[in-house]
Amino acid sequence: MASVDIVDVRKNYGSHPVIKGVDIDIADGEFVILVGPSGCGKSTLLRMLAGLEHITSGEVRIGNKVVNDLPPKDRDIAMVFQNYALYPHMTVADNMAFSLKLKGASSAQIEEKVRPAAQILGLSHLLDRFPRQLSGGQRQRVAMGRAIVRDPQVFLFDEPLSNLDAKLRVSMRAEIKNLHQRLTTTTVYVTHDQIEAMTMADKIVVMHDGIVEQIGAPLELYDRPANLFVAGFIGSPAMNMITGRIDPSDQSRFVTADGVVLPVGRVPASAAGKELVYGMRPEAMTLAPEGVPLQVVVIEPTGYESQVVARLGQAEVSCVFRERVMVAPGETIHVRVDPAAIHLFDAASGKRLVD
Structure with a gap:
């Protein structure tokens, strides 16, 4: 050896x-x-x-x-x-x-x-x-x-x-x-x-x-x-990536390019004023009645989990739910996004923002 x-x-x-x-x-x-x-x-x-x-x-x-x-x-x-x-x-x-x-x-x-x-x-x-x-x-x-x-x-x-x-x-x-x-x-x-x-x-x-x-x-x-x-590249389904900016009046809000508001956890100081990419793993979302609305495009049941492709504003995102999702394409589901599981990247350089 x-x-x-x-x-x-x-x-x-x-x-x-x-x-x-x-x-x-x-x-x-x-x-x-x-x-x-x-x-x-x-x-x-x-x-x-x-x-x-x-x-x-x-x-x-x-x-x-x-x-x-x-x-x-x-x-x-x-x-x-x-x-x-x-x-x-x-x-x-x-x-x-x-x-x-x-x-x-x-x-x-x-x-x-x-x-x-x-x-x-x-x-x-x-x-x-x-x-x-x-x-x-x-x-x-x-x-x-x-x-x-x-x-x-x-x-x-x-x-x-x-x-x-x-x-x-x-x-x-x-x-x-x-x-x-x-x-x-x-x-x-x-x-x-x-x-x-x-x-x-x-x-x-x-x-x-x-x-x-x-x-x-x-x-x-x-x-x-x-x-x-x-x-x-790492992760299957792949991480969802959505372009937008941190709301300058409320650091806990990320506003996408088409106006959808998503939660964020701790925001690095380097994020101020920059165009960002909001990285969200498919498993970072859970079904919740009062959550962010998504329009279902495709459902892929695998038995032990359900993979759902849905529209978030104009963006298409992948979700993985441990429970079975009994909805049809075109219907709306609501999800809670875990802000602690969110990744922020500089849209210009592609690099991850760190504290």
């Missing part, structure tokens, strides 16, 4: 920059997830860690050793790819053992590594099968097993669950997290799915357009997003 330090790393394709000075410190044994939309640079950064992409400038250190010029095989990392990359003509056991055979390991050494890894991943009864005889989840576990037997300092995962169906993704998330808890190997994991990031990571790195927008624990990013991008 080892720490990973990414220091002012940049990547250009010709004159076009795609990674624009990234700094990330990953502690020994930490599970870090790089998350962001397609094209943000997260997979490129992972490939630079693996040695599959050249680093234009900056340093990558694994265990305090600069690895910029080391080939992938000398970095003591193991990578799990999105497409499994299994050899179709090899059995599960042979796929898992392949890297060890390349290193010249003896049959006894291979057995000593493969059997325990197969047991950890629930593959012991599948060792004689070929990839075509396995389900998607089983193939992904084989790919993980192939990485485990190498006993690397760092695991790298490149969107490993994106080819699986929704139910299998949920179970595989738990398996990967459980695996990390057992092995405690430093792990860097790339995904565009913020639910994966929230449920699995010790630390999340939110990327956008080649830069790091915010780094922190999952709930830290959820509760205190640094800017509008993080606020809109």
Whole structure:
């Protein structure tokens, strides 16, 4: 196991920059997830860690050793790819053992590594099968097993669950997290799915357009997003964002661009006179007879909760209610907004306002 330090790393394709000075410190044994939309640079950064992409400038250190010029095989990392990359003509056991055979390991050494890894991943009864005889989840576990037997300092995962169906993704998330808890190997994991990031990571790195927008624990990013991008990306359904200003005659009132009044809690002094964005999580609203009126557009019952899309003035907002909402589209509901759960952002810079 080892720490990973990414220091002012940049990547250009010709004159076009795609990674624009990234700094990330990953502690020994930490599970870090790089998350962001397609094209943000997260997979490129992972490939630079693996040695599959050249680093234009900056340093990558694994265990305090600069690895910029080391080939992938000398970095003591193991990578799990999105497409499994299994050899179709090899059995599960042979796929898992392949890297060890390349290193010249003896049959006894291979057995000593493969059997325990197969047991950890629930593959012991599948060792004689070929990839075509396995389900998607089983193939992904084989790919993980192939990485485990190498006993690397760092695991790298490149969107490993994106080819699986929704139910299998949920179970595989738990398996990967459980695996990390057992092995405690430093792990860097790339995904565009913020639910994966929230449920699995010790630390999340939110990327956008080649830069790091915010780094922190999952709930830290959820509760205190640094800017509008993080606020809109972390959380499902996404945070509602409404433009307006604080009422100068009453600091407890936020007035939207079309005149709707919403409550706010403590208002930072920096909010005075500025155009703001009022950030409101869908669960920050509860049904209340004397609350703010919303016109229902769509109701999405999920069983344990109701998701409602509604109009607040001219804006469209998402609400999540724990109770079942028995209304039809076009009808009006009233909600109470929790002022303590509100986020305020500078509309010009996009940055969160802090006291």
